[in-house]
Amino acid sequence: MTRSKNQPTAGEFLPFCRPSINEADVEAVTRTLTSGWITTGPACAELEQAVCDRTGGQAAVAVTSGTAAMHLVLLAMGIGPGDEVITPSMTWVSTPNIISLLGAKPVFVDVDRETLLVSAESIAAAITKRTKAIIPVHYAGVPCDLDGIRSVADAAGIPVIEDAAHAIGTRYSNQEIGSSGHAIFSLHPIKNVTTGEGGVFVTDDVELAAEIRRMRFHGLAAEAWDRNQQGRSPQVEVQSPGFKYNMPDMNAVLGVSQLKRLDTFIERRAEIANRYTEGLREVDGIEPLGLPSWNHRHAWHLFIVRVLPELAGLDRDQFMAALKDIGIGTGLHFRAAHTHRWYRDQGMDSGGLPETEWNSERICSIPLFPDMTDDDIERVLTGIRSVCNVAQEQGAPA
Ligand SMILES: Cc1ncc(COP(=O)(O)O)c(C=O)c1O
Structure with a gap:
């Protein structure tokens, strides 16, 4: 792939996403x-x-x-x-x-x-x-x-x-x-x-x-x-x-x-996702989404993890803030719609969506875009390991 004009360089803030413009x-x-x-x-x-x-x-x-x-x-x-x-x-x-x-x-x-x-x-x-x-x-x-x-x-x-x-x-x-x-x-x-x-x-x-x-x-x-x-x-x-x-x-x-570059984009996204899946296996409390049983091609638009505070040592919002402090961006896709104020005011938050609510409090998207370098991927994995290690040493949140 031609080097994108937007490729980050080592040490810069790594956003969770950046368009590939060549x-x-x-x-x-x-x-x-x-x-x-x-x-x-x-x-x-x-x-x-x-x-x-x-x-x-x-x-x-x-x-x-x-x-x-x-x-x-x-x-x-x-x-x-x-x-x-x-x-x-x-x-x-x-x-x-x-x-x-x-x-x-x-x-x-x-x-x-x-x-x-x-x-x-x-x-x-x-x-x-x-x-x-x-x-x-x-x-x-x-x-x-x-x-x-x-x-x-x-x-x-x-x-x-x-x-x-x-x-x-x-x-x-x-x-x-x-x-x-x-x-x-x-x-x-x-x-x-x-x-x-x-x-x-x-x-x-x-x-x-x-x-x-x-x-x-x-x-x-x-x-x-x-x-x-x-x-x-x-x-x-x-x-x-x-x-x-x-x-x-x-x-x-x-x-x-x-x-014209869609397949190239998806192939690179899939490589990054595979590396994350492998690298996160050994991190307690950081759980990637699962995949369905039916035959499919994943476009890897997002790589979403769930932060399990009792194991990770910190909750999702603390995890996002800790990564930001070390220069790594994250995203939240999504806070469940029925928990937003207007929908609460309509009485739409009255239960019945346990899996949605469980995930809404724990999900976080970590950086995933085709122009990420292999060093960027390792930086994210090292960053996640280190924020979890520090939090675990300090003890899980109450
Ligand atoms: C699931 C979903 N639906 C619809 C939309 C709306 O798309 P747009 O931002 O182009 O209006 C988005 C945007 O992020 C989305 O994530």
Whole structure:
């Protein structure tokens, strides 16, 4: 791999994530910046085609974030007041927020303690007459049991929208996520492929994609780019009120360039993850997530450990603070949504999600990005060993 412009050097603060930007990315963005067309246009169309080519999906629509993609899909599916949408609480707050903003109710289901994935059984138990959509999360880059979830959803006639924010390049049983059904990917800077900020909806339903395409640009029958073409009527009309969620070409072109390196990124992420798995075996109280039994390709978006205070000698927040003190960044993916203030105020924290809550208090993401050097990996492992040793010597927290 070409050395990235963002590769850290020894001794600097090591963030938990850093985008891999190389000369080809810079050149592609620069070309677009000076091309005379920087908003949604040919590069956005190229990114959408590249995502379809990569995933095998029939249609893709690029927007300004994964959150925007989820908003448009739920709107296009007519989700509104009185409806219920099943989702894990162990997810980014964007999904329950959008469900709530549409006037619908997020119905939180528990996750598996080891993988943080929702199961077909827990979804089946949460379905009611009001359930209008199911949003499983392919957590950290690992796919959910899609066959099981789809068979439960199909039997009830409820659509599944895969939250694949972490899962570009993930495979379930040799099928690339996005190859069938509906999925949203996030292209935020910490994701495996980035456009700066961005998201993309991928589907095998071309009519749904066309509706979302209209809704990303004011609900007009044509887009900014189309309107610039000769021969097209400037009198395009609003089909139904829409949003301003279109992805600019200056962002999309970065995604096109990055997507070409997706497999290289995942291979390096997997190497780092393997080294962590091996190196953490001997550290008491630091427990990586487990992997599901089904055949899959992990995209290794995140490497998550659980900090067990009784063994590690410190709790998760102390662990994160101690690593920060020695120059190592960490992340929290995620504090369970139902424990946030607004959801508590709605009475959504009344129990029933024991595995989610257990993990919400213990999980921590340690540095994982393709440009980490082997020395960086060893620095993280040594750092973890040393903060745990010091804490264990001082005695476990009360
Ligand atoms: C599980 C999950 N869903 C949805 C999103 C939303 O994506 P975005 O930040 O692109 O809006 C994220 C972002 O981190 C996420 O982690």
